[in-house]
Amino acid sequence: MNELQERILRDGKNLGGGILKVDSFVNHQVDPLLMDACGREFARRFASLGATKVLTAEISGIAPALTTAIHLGLPVVYARKTKPITMPDQVYLTLAPSHTKGRMVELIVSPEYLANNEKVLIIDDFLASGQTILGLARLAEASGSKIVGIGALIEKVFEGGREALKSLDVQIEALACIVSMEDGKIVFSE
């Protein structure tokens, strides 16, 4: 998606070590019109899957998942990283390594909102190692739901996430695929 790629080139910061800072339009500050355009594009690419629910992980996944859900007209569930007091005692919980926190974090979904036989579309901001998305897939599978598609705003191809998700055997879409961040440059595929 050209609009997102151009924005990454203009406002993204390559901090080295494979870290891409997009805090001015995706994380921390969000450009709502860009995010809406990304949601529309995900909705277009996944329109034919018959998804019944969008699933993401708090915090940075919420914005792209919400705009995708608006354009698909589907409810969106965001996995919590801490269990709020309003959640029942019995939950779906899994652990996933956090890239930015350098430790394992919990991903928690209430069985109230992930029923048996849902067709789940996972949307997140980044596809890097794929571990957060694999965690979301485990939660969905624990509930008896089926993953039907995976979308990420930005894929860091060199971290191998697409390979890690291969066993799920579903359509994977990234709106900007970065193949290299070496020498301070950001290089997209195609």
Place this chain on the structure above:
Amino acid sequence: MNELQERILRDGKNLGGGILKVDSFVNHQVDPLLMDACGREFARRFASLGATKVLTAEISGIAPALTTAIHLGLPVVYARKTKPITMPDQVYLTLAPSHTKGRMVELIVSPEYLANNEKVLIIDDFLASGQTILGLARLAEASGSKIVGIGALIEKVFEGGREALKSLDVQIEALACIVSMEDGKIVFSE
């Protein structure tokens, strides 16, 4: 706003002790079309303020703030509760008591995205004691910005937040104002 009030009566859960569970359409699971309608309504009510930025706090504030920002065409910043590695060392940071966590939490905004002289519209899911919103207002003031309006999806009038925010002297809008949650009932104002 009738649509939100009706949804609260239908799907909200009065857990007692003033706790309203809206996890099926606001927190955890989000109804994107309802949230879009709420954002449109906030945009309508605050249209004349000349706001330059929408400010909220992660996590539950992100959805209503984003849809409001889409309809106003403004960037949205969400205060982080933990400092990500992409944030500079020097930040705006304040403490606010968390209702649901029973302890103080940090609210952190990078000076990169809250410049001097911004006109800030604060949007959050709940207006209860008003302490989170006061924290956001302190961050905005520390940056030299001016608060121009405050919007919350749901106000728990009996917790006195509107009184606590009085000194800010700005327009405050809530889309559903709950005056009582006693005896398992939910009573709205008007």
